Structures are given as structure tokens and as C-alpha cells.
Amino acid sequence: xxxxxxxxxxxxxxxxxxxxxxxxxxxxxxxxxxxxxxxxxxxxxxxxxxxxxxxxxxxxxxxxxxxxxxxxxxxxxxxxxxxxxxxxx
Numbered sequence: 001x002x003x004x005x006x007x008x009x010x011x012x013x014x015x016x017x018x019x020x021x022x023x024x025x026x027x028x029x030x031x032x033x034x035x036x037x038x039x040x041x042x043x044x045x046x047x048x049x050x051x052x053x054x055x056x057x058x059x060x061x062x063x064x065x066x067x068x069x070x071x072x073x074x075x076x077x078x079x080x081x082x083x084x085x086x087x088x089x
Contacts (some may be wrong), residue, residue, distance in 0.1 A: 017056065018059060050078060051077055051078065052077065052078075052080045052082055053078060054081070054082055055078050055079045055080065055081055055082070056081065056082060056083040056084075056085070057070060057073065057081050057083070057084045057085070058086075058087070058088050059084065059085070060086065060087060060088070061063050062086070070084065
């Protein structure tokens, strides 16, 4: 029984596709150009430095350590606390 997967068939298919790409320059240019263009555009669109992320904070205790932590979190530029609650409800 013949095997479903054959390295000889895969090699022949790859050679055929490279010959087709060499004949059709526009398709080859699009194969390289479109991903490069997406890489550049998405690289500028996606920012890896988040600022002012909306968040809610639940501080169940009101001891000095918790108040200091809440104050420290509120002074960072990474979070913007829309709601600070004393209980989870």
C-alpha cells in the first residue's frame, strides 16, 4: 500500500511552486510585500507601553499599609482607577 505522505512528492510540489513563483513576479512581490507592510503598520499601531489603563480597585482593609499601596498604585501613570471600593460587593 502506498504511503499518504511522501518526501519525494513534497519536494516535487515545492519545486513546482517555486517555478510558478518565478514566472509570476507580481504574486512573488505580494508574497513578500504584504507581510512586510503589515509588520510595519502593526508595529506602529500596537504600543507595548500601556498608559492610563482603566481599572477598579478593591481594598478590603484600611490599615496604613493598604492605604500606602493604594496611594502608590494611584500615582503610577499605568492605571486609572475609575472605582475604589472597600468591599467586593
